[in-house]
Amino acid sequence: MHAAEAHESGAGPFEVTHRLVLSIAVPMTLGFLTTPLLGLTSTAVAGRLGSAEALAGLAVGAVLFDLLLGTFNFLRASTTGLVAQAFGRGDRREEQAVFWRALTLALCCGLAITLLSPLLLSAGLFLMAPSAGVAAVTSTYFVIRVLAAPMALANYAMLGFVLGRGQGVTGLALQAIINGVNIALSILLGLVFGWGVAGIGWATVIGETTGMLAGLAIVVLRFDRAHRPDRAAVFARDRLAALFSLNRDIMIRTFVLIGAFALMTRIGASLGPLVLAANAVLMNIFLVAGYYLDGLANAAEQLVGRAFGARFRPAFDRAVRLTMLWSFGLGIATTLLFLLFGADVIALLTTTESVRAAAGEYLPWAALTAVTGALAFQMDGVFIGATWSAAMRNRMLMAFAGYLVALAVFVPLFANHGLWLSLNLFLALRGLFLASCLPRLAGRQFADPR
Numbered sequence: 001m002h003a004a005e006a007h008e009s010g011a012g013p014f015e016v017t018h019r020l021v022l023s024i025a026v027p028m029t030l031g032f033l034t035t036p037l038l039g040l041t042s043t044a045v046a047g048r049l050g051s052a053e054a055l056a057g058l059a060v061g062a063v064l065f066d067l068l069l070g071t072f073n074f075l076r077a078s079t080t081g082l083v084a085q086a087f088g089r090g091d092r093r094e095e096q097a098v099f100w101r102a103l104t105l106a107l108c109c110g111l112a113i114t115l116l117s118p119l120l121l122s123a124g125l126f127l128m129a130p131s132a133g134v135a136a137v138t139s140t141y142f143v144i145r146v147l148a149a150p151m152a153l154a155n156y157a158m159l160g161f162v163l164g165r166g167q168g169v170t171g172l173a174l175q176a177i178i179n180g181v182n183i184a185l186s187i188l189l190g191l192v193f194g195w196g197v198a199g200i201g202w203a204t205v206i207g208e209t210t211g212m213l214a215g216l217a218i219v220v221l222r223f224d225r226a227h228r229p230d231r232a233a234v235f236a237r238d239r240l241a242a243l244f245s246l247n248r249d250i251m252i253r254t255f256v257l258i259g260a261f262a263l264m265t266r267i268g269a270s271l272g273p274l275v276l277a278a279n280a281v282l283m284n285i286f287l288v289a290g291y292y293l294d295g296l297a298n299a300a301e302q303l304v305g306r307a308f309g310a311r312f313r314p315a316f317d318r319a320v321r322l323t324m325l326w327s328f329g330l331g332i333a334t335t336l337l338f339l340l341f342g343a344d345v346i347a348l349l350t351t352t353e354s355v356r357a358a359a360g361e362y363l364p365w366a367a368l369t370a371v372t373g374a375l376a377f378q379m380d381g382v383f384i385g386a387t388w389s390a391a392m393r394n395r396m397l398m399a400f401a402g403y404l405v406a407l408a409v410f411v412p413l414f415a416n417h418g419l420w421l422s423l424n425l426f427l428a429l430r431g432l433f434l435a436s437c438l439p440r441l442a443g444r445q446f447a448d449p450r
Helices: 003-010 018-047 052-071 074-089 092-115 117-128 132-164 168-192 197-221 237-270 273-310 313-349 353-372 374-385 389-414 416-447
Strands: none
Touching: 018 052, 018 168, 018 197, 018 273, 018 313, 052 117, 052 132, 052 197, 052 237, 052 273, 074 092, 074 132, 074 237, 074 273, 074 374, 092 117, 092 132, 092 237, 117 132, 117 237, 132 168, 132 197, 132 273, 168 197, 237 273, 237 389, 237 416, 273 313, 273 353, 273 374, 273 416, 313 353, 313 374, 313 416, 353 374, 353 416, 374 389, 374 416, 389 416
């Protein structure tokens, strides 16, 4: 569908069908699956370097970047919600304005991360407290990969824009370019050229840069010049204030989420290098489940945001129902697949028998995250599309409090089993807390005459 046709069909009431949901979810699921495939590749490359410190160092470095870049996921989320609502209203000029605001903010934030990288690395190593050998590997990886920060955040903004317009195939193309280049170069530079963990870092820099250039070409060339916003419209004070308020809430929510995973890694590290390495392998399985469900969350974001822009309650209600149905269905299927074939995946990721055995022991917990996280991912999509950022932030804080209680109770009792049990409880609480306030917020939104 051309841009003009998409806009003509995007404004006003519309029908939400299974086909419409899947037209967004399936391409984005395929696109997001390239990200855990990248994680699997990086882990496999590090795992075949013959050093447990290389694998653990890469795991710690990956968590640090999850903290840094994941905290800025609001750039993607807020852009998706705002563009989807403009799409539902048929406001072409505002769609472009949201894109330029988000891209400007992304580049500024990315540059700040790069400039502050020495301080951030020191703080990260203090937080994670790895051994000296692991810290050396992490430092090598960090100082290279941080160069990609501006490009990575720019890609967040561009992905948010195409998702907001329901262009799942374009989103798939962008993700495939970024992660495809990264995967190929991780193998080439890390193993073939013998650069090790440094090669994995450089592969990320090149992949993010390639993706940003391709994204700019794809997105900007599709803009309708007749609806190009001027600089005053892009940087209007009220629009910027609303954007920063939305981004603040989503940033707090995302930081807490990533912090929960960092805390899991930190506690895992305290249980010994073997547990840390096993959990690093299993977290890739969790990420596969997470990115798999993210495709449906993206469908919820776009359809809910579009329904809000069009002020059409039937589309909102059906979008919530259908995305929930598909999310739980695919979550159950994913759990079953990992229970059946997870041992084979573990064997591909590491050649160390002790790590394989430990990861196999905790595999059922990692597989279960696809079910316990199904509602959480889907509700995140609904709340992002609705731009209910304050409610999402508050429910995340409530779920995190429950997670801390679970860690305090179950880790002393069951060690790493208790750690994985706590993670599953955290995922379940997130979904339940969000779903509990959905009817009230929806009733208020669609009763509002504005």
